[in-house]
Structures are given as structure tokens and as C-alpha cells.
Amino acid sequence: MTVLLLHLPAGFEEDYPLALATMAAQIKSQQIPVDALNMGRVGLDGLVKRLDQGDVGLVAMYLWSPAGNARFVVDQEAIDRANAVIAKVRAHHRPPFIAVAGPFATLTPDNVDADAVIVSDPIATFGEVAECIATGRDFSKIPGLRAQPKRADQPVRNCPLPDRDLFPVAQYHRDHLPKGRCYTSVVTSYGCSFQCTYCPAPSLFGQFNARPVEQIVDEWRRLYTLYRVDGLLVEDDLFTADRNRVMELCRSLTQKPIGITWELLNGVRPEQLDHKLLTAMSQAGCTRLALSLECANPEILEKMGRSSDLAHVHSMTLAARKLGISTTGYFMLGLPGETREDRKKTYEMATTLKLDMAHFTQASAWPGCSWKKEELVDVSASERAGYYARFYLHPGRAKRVAEVLGVGVTQIPEMVGRLKRWMTRPIEARRTAI
Ligand code: SF4
Incomplete structure (x- = not known):
């Protein structure tokens, strides 16, 4: 059985999927095969193709998204996108087990359609879920899952360091x-x-x-x-x-x-x-x-x-x-x-x-x-975008930002424009974009 980790890019810019990389390290330490897909790059078709290979027994996601950028619906936005992926996995002719962890799963577990929602100590709990799926044991009473007792916080020194090969650092x-x-x-x-x-x-x-x-x-x-x-x-x-x-x-x-x-x-x-x-x-x-x-x-x-x-x-x-x-x-x-x-x-x-x-x-x-x-x-998004524009399009500040970022000063207006388009994009696009 292979564990497949799905990265759902969430913000204006793509973050390194640090939590998934740590989950990968945990699974590798348990000698269970693990693979990963960046959903922003392969889309739902790429996911189906990977599932068609027939070896995936557990799919996992980690739900995180930047605060505030989608106004008050920031949490539901991430969950809606995850639920769309979950529906696609379930529709496969050999649907694997689905587990979801991360802040949004922890804070609003009942909104997530997964088979297992991890609400405390995601790394250790996920490791135990994977072990159960791999060996056919019952997972339902594992502490740290929705409706189960919270898992006691472990010293972070015991948590594995992120695996840097499944999500190559140079790609982010x-x-x-x-x-x-x-x-x-x-x-x-x-x-x-x-x-x-x-x-x-x-x-x-x-x-x-x-x-x-x-x-x-x-x-x-x-x-x-x-x-x-x-x-x-x-x-x-x-x-x-x-x-x-x-x-x-x-x-x-x-x-x-x-x-x-x-x-x-x-x-x-x-x-x-x-x-x-x-x-x-x-x-x-x-x-x-x-x-x-x-x-x-x-x-x-x-x-x-x-x-x-x-x-x-x-x-x-x-x-x-x-x-x-x-x-x-x-x-x-x-x-x-x-x-x-x-x-x-x-x-x-x-x-x-x-x-x-x-x-x-x-x-x-x-x-x-x-x-x-x-x-x-x-x-309003346009008022906030206005503050960004005034701040970054000021000639002195644009020059300084360009120096800090190591880019040409002419690129700054393009970056501000891209940010504005992202901030003001329609709500429906936020919820469904994979
Ligand atoms: S609670 Fe802690 S982490 Fe959160 S904003 Fe305050 S100082 Fe920062």
C-alpha cells in the first residue's frame, strides 16, 4: 500500500508544504511507501491518473490557507476545495481511504468529508492511521481523530524533520x-x-x-x-x-x-x-x-x-x-x-x-x-488593494523592494497588479480552484 500526499496550494504564492513533508518523513520512518502530488500542477486529472496505478491505499491532505485574504470565508474556502478533491477520490473505481489534517480540519472538523479527520498532533496521529490502514487494523479509536480524545502534545524534538525529496525545495x-x-x-x-x-x-x-x-x-x-x-x-x-x-x-x-x-x-x-x-x-x-x-x-x-x-x-x-x-x-x-x-x-x-x-x-x-x-x-478588497498600490508604487519604496527581492524595479507594478487581481477575484473562483 502506498500513502499519497496531496498538496493543495492555497495562497497568493505557493508555500513550501512543510507539514506534508513532515508527514512524509513520519511515513518513511514506518517503512510504508509514500508518494506526493502537487494538485496545483497536476489537477484532478493528474490525481485520477495516479490513482489508476492501483497501489494507493491512503490519501492525505493538510489544510492550510493564509488568513484574511478571502475576507470572512477564508476557512470554508480551503475546505470547499479539499472536499472537491475528496469527492473526486471517492468517485474513483478503487477509492482509497482519505485522511485530512491541518488547522482547518482541526478547527472545523465537521465540515470536512474525509474518512478520518485529524484534530491533534497531526504527525503522530497520521502515522498511526497509516499503520492501521497498511495492516488492516481498526483505526476508529485512535486518539487525535475527530470525536476521539485529544492526543497529548509531544515534545517537538521527537517529531521527525521534514523530508525534502518528495517536495523538492527547488520547485517552490x-x-x-x-x-x-x-x-x-x-x-x-x-x-x-x-x-x-x-x-x-x-x-x-x-x-x-x-x-x-x-x-x-x-x-x-x-x-x-x-x-x-x-x-x-x-x-x-x-x-x-x-x-x-x-x-x-x-x-x-x-x-x-x-x-x-x-x-x-x-x-x-x-x-x-x-x-x-x-x-x-x-x-x-x-x-x-x-x-x-x-x-x-x-x-x-x-x-x-x-x-x-x-x-x-x-x-x-x-x-x-x-x-x-x-x-x-x-x-x-x-x-x-x-x-x-x-x-x-x-x-x-x-x-x-x-x-x-x-x-x-x-x-x-x-x-x-x-x-x-x-x-x-x-x-473592501479594492480599498486594501489601494493601500498595497500606494505603498509599493511609491518610487523610493519600489526601488527598495526591488533590491530586497533581487528583481528589476519595473517588475514591481506587475507584481502589485497580480496581487490586486488575486485579492479581487470572484468568490466562486476561490472555492473551486484546485
Ligand atoms: S497568540 Fe502568539 S502566535 Fe498568535 S499573534 Fe499572539 S503572539 Fe503571535
């Missing part, structure tokens, strides 16, 4: 990464011990749980040596949660450099930064830092569980810039109680901070967060 490159480099995604920790009102990470991944520094360095060195990776996107929920750990990692990378640069792509809380930490990160190869800034209104920030110390935000962005670390700001529009005037101030903050890049996403009421959909302000 986003527009917002420097051209001519080989990038991939890594995770050094999961979870977060904060409780920001808008964020489902703590309910999805639990408390902060990190890999040991030596395991991280080994993985990064292996990626450089075996796969020629020279740039890493660190996709932790909150990389800076443990300052001592970051300092230890930086010391290790500075004492024995690998030849790799790294970028913190998920937003970091600015109040966790200080000059000493930024200096250590810069010396250890950190070249880009995304800051979770959200908005310019201190009152709203405090209600969200965020620091309202905007002076510190200014000081840290300036310090990062001086150290040669490029800065990206993540902002949310449509926050509870927000006015159009607030949004203008948020935009002004993005420009006065002299950020290299900025993102303006629609606030979403994810399952698992404490916001209610009714509290949010629905900001």
Missing part, C-alpha cells in the same frame, strides 16, 4: 524572495503562550514548544550541504518566545557559520526585541524580520492583547534597519471598533516606519480565536 519559490537564491521553509518551534484575541495558534499548536538548538543547526547545515539551500524562511508561530534560546542559536550560528541566511516570516512581537538580540540575530545571518504590528491605534492594540508602545516599535525598526535587517510590517484592517480614519493612520504608520515591505490583510474571525465575525469591519 515565492515572488517575495530574492531571485537566484534557493530558499525553503523551516520550523524551529510550535505554539505560543500568548493569547492575542485574533490568533488561533495557541488553540491549534498549544504552548510554545521548541526543538533543541543542536537539532536546528543540524537541519540547517544539512539543507545547505545536501540541497544547496542558502536562504531559510523560519515559520515558527513566535520565534522569539524564548529569548535565551534565540541567543543560544545565534551564538552557535555565529561561531560556526553555515553559509545560510534566514528570515523570520511570521510576525514577531516588537516588545520582545531589544538591541542586543537584534545585533546577535544580524551577526547570525538574519536578513529579514517581519513584525506583527497590526494597527496604529493604541486602544485597539491593547484590546487585542498587544503592546501599545509604538515608540518601541519605531526604535526597533530603526535598529533593525541600521543592522542591515530588512523589515516587513504586518497590518490588519477591519479590526473591531476601527474607523476609516484609523486605517489611514495605520497606513501612515507603515510609511513613517520606513518599512521595506508591508501587508494589509483583512481581520478574520478564525475558529479558535476570541473575536466574533460580527465585531469585524468588512474592508
Whole structure:
């Protein structure tokens, strides 16, 4: 029996399927044959052709999609697309068993039509499901599945490192990464011990749980040596949660450099930064830092569980810039109680901070967060696209972004146009696109 992993590209740009690559590593460690398809490239016809080979006994997907870009339907969009794939698998003359994991499966398991929906510890639970299917054992009482007890969180050090062969790293490159480099995604920790009102990470991944520094360095060195990776996107929920750990990692990378640069792509809380930490990160190869800034209104920030110390935000962005670390700001529009005037101030903050890049996403009421959909302000896609256009089409900023991305400045308007088309595409296209 072969396990077939299906990658459903979800966002504006294709992410490296890190979770599926980790599931692949788990299955390989159990000596079960495993294969993978990128559905964005092969489509439903390619899937049927693969099933026709007759060896697939288990199909698995991991549902993830970027927050906010599809307004309030972001979760259902991913699930609708997965259900369309599931229907196709079921219609095959030899339908395999179907398992689905990932944030959307965890948060809204009853919306997924799969035979097994994995709601906790996806890697270990999926490994056990695969074992049952391969050996013909009953899987229905496995902890971690829908309607079964939650699986206790394991230390992440015990989780296998992602397999980089089924999803070759060279095939995944986003527009917002420097051209001519080989990038991939890594995770050094999961979870977060904060409780920001808008964020489902703590309910999805639990408390902060990190890999040991030596395991991280080994993985990064292996990626450089075996796969020629020279740039890493660190996709932790909150990389800076443990300052001592970051300092230890930086010391290790500075004492024995690998030849790799790294970028913190998920937003970091600015109040966790200080000059000493930024200096250590810069010396250890950190070249880009995304800051979770959200908005310019201190009152709203405090209600969200965020620091309202905007002076510190200014000081840290300036310090990062001086150290040669490029800065990206993540902002949310449509926050509870927000006015159009607030949004203008948020935009002004993005420009006065002299950020290299900025993102303006629609606030979403994810399952698992404490916001209610009714509290949010629905900001039109064209208003948000307007902020992007004003930010990136400014001659000075366009030049800087082009430098950061390693592209020609003339490509920036084309990229902004593509983003606008994606943001304003019809709702039906979002739900059915495979
Ligand atoms: S937004 Fe960041 S700091 Fe807040 S709960 Fe989520 S991961 Fe933690």
C-alpha cells in the first residue's frame, strides 16, 4: 500500500508544504511507501491518473490557507476545495481511504468529508492511521481523530524533520524572495503562550514548544550541504518566545557559520526585541524580520492583547534597519471598533516606519480565536488593494523592494497588479480552484 500526499496550494504564492513533508518523513520512518502530488500542477486529472496505478491505499491532505485574504470565508474556502478533491477520490473505481489534517480540519472538523479527520498532533496521529490502514487494523479509536480524545502534545524534538525529496525545495519559490537564491521553509518551534484575541495558534499548536538548538543547526547545515539551500524562511508561530534560546542559536550560528541566511516570516512581537538580540540575530545571518504590528491605534492594540508602545516599535525598526535587517510590517484592517480614519493612520504608520515591505490583510474571525465575525469591519478588497498600490508604487519604496527581492524595479507594478487581481477575484473562483 502506498500513502499519497496531496498538496493543495492555497495562497497568493505557493508555500513550501512543510507539514506534508513532515508527514512524509513520519511515513518513511514506518517503512510504508509514500508518494506526493502537487494538485496545483497536476489537477484532478493528474490525481485520477495516479490513482489508476492501483497501489494507493491512503490519501492525505493538510489544510492550510493564509488568513484574511478571502475576507470572512477564508476557512470554508480551503475546505470547499479539499472536499472537491475528496469527492473526486471517492468517485474513483478503487477509492482509497482519505485522511485530512491541518488547522482547518482541526478547527472545523465537521465540515470536512474525509474518512478520518485529524484534530491533534497531526504527525503522530497520521502515522498511526497509516499503520492501521497498511495492516488492516481498526483505526476508529485512535486518539487525535475527530470525536476521539485529544492526543497529548509531544515534545517537538521527537517529531521527525521534514523530508525534502518528495517536495523538492527547488520547485517552490515565492515572488517575495530574492531571485537566484534557493530558499525553503523551516520550523524551529510550535505554539505560543500568548493569547492575542485574533490568533488561533495557541488553540491549534498549544504552548510554545521548541526543538533543541543542536537539532536546528543540524537541519540547517544539512539543507545547505545536501540541497544547496542558502536562504531559510523560519515559520515558527513566535520565534522569539524564548529569548535565551534565540541567543543560544545565534551564538552557535555565529561561531560556526553555515553559509545560510534566514528570515523570520511570521510576525514577531516588537516588545520582545531589544538591541542586543537584534545585533546577535544580524551577526547570525538574519536578513529579514517581519513584525506583527497590526494597527496604529493604541486602544485597539491593547484590546487585542498587544503592546501599545509604538515608540518601541519605531526604535526597533530603526535598529533593525541600521543592522542591515530588512523589515516587513504586518497590518490588519477591519479590526473591531476601527474607523476609516484609523486605517489611514495605520497606513501612515507603515510609511513613517520606513518599512521595506508591508501587508494589509483583512481581520478574520478564525475558529479558535476570541473575536466574533460580527465585531469585524468588512474592508473592501479594492480599498486594501489601494493601500498595497500606494505603498509599493511609491518610487523610493519600489526601488527598495526591488533590491530586497533581487528583481528589476519595473517588475514591481506587475507584481502589485497580480496581487490586486488575486485579492479581487470572484468568490466562486476561490472555492473551486484546485
Ligand atoms: S499573534 Fe503571535 S503572539 Fe499572539 S497568540 Fe498568535 S502566535 Fe502568539
